[in-house]
Every structure is written in structure tokens, then in C-alpha cells.
Amino acid sequence: MSGQTFADRCYQFLLKIPAGKVTTYKIVAAALGSKAYRAVGQAMKRNPNAPEVPCHRVVNSDGKIGGYRGGTRMKAALLKSEGLPIKRGRIENLANYIWPPAAKRQF
DNA sequence: TATTTGACCAAGA
């Protein structure tokens, strides 16, 4: 069962993310049971299975867009297309769009 | 096998 690499497991997790939601590199790594937040991003750059994998839905923990193979500018445009409020290269109310939903109530 | 690399994160000399 563990025939896949860490990167492959990341792709599967990203596929679970619904449109309009985003996640952070740290969350993905934690969901896989590791702290390799850096290895997650590395997996995208090295082998971005794109466009099969929505790697554009992964942002930084600070709500920043983070990096992208095609440029942060394009990544922001894609997220905007998903309905995410991006201001000056940053996502506002990130906790409201993060995935998986952490807080029980976020009013 | 050892070294280097990053689409990161958190804290602050």
C-alpha cells in the first residue's frame, strides 16, 4: 500500500478539496501524518501532475498565495475564479475558506 | 551514500 511516495499522497489529498476552498502546505503534510510542509510544495514543482491535481488550491498558512509554477499572479487569478476573496495577493478571511474546516463556528 | 534543494513555517538575536 505504501507504493506511492509522499508526493503521491499529497495529490490524493488535494483531490478531496472542493472548489471554493483552500488549504495550506502545513495542513496537507499534517493530514499525511508528517511535517514535511516543504516536501509538499516540492512535489508540486518537481512533478505537478497538473492539471489533474488542483495544486492552485494550496496556499501559505498566512493566507498568502504562495508560489506557483506559472507565477503567483496566475494562481491568484485561478483562486479568484473559485470565488476566493483575494486582496493584494492575499486571501482575506482565510479561516472561512480553509480546508478541512477547523473551527466549529466562525461567525 | 552524501549533499543540495525548495510553490514553507514560526519566531525575532
Added chain:
DNA sequence: ATCTTGGCCAAAT
């Protein structure tokens, strides 16, 4: 608010 530093992990070279 910004920048710097250190740490962290897996995959590539």
C-alpha cells in the same frame, strides 16, 4: 508592517 534567521522534511542530483 517588513526582513532575517533557523528549522523542518522528503525527493532529486
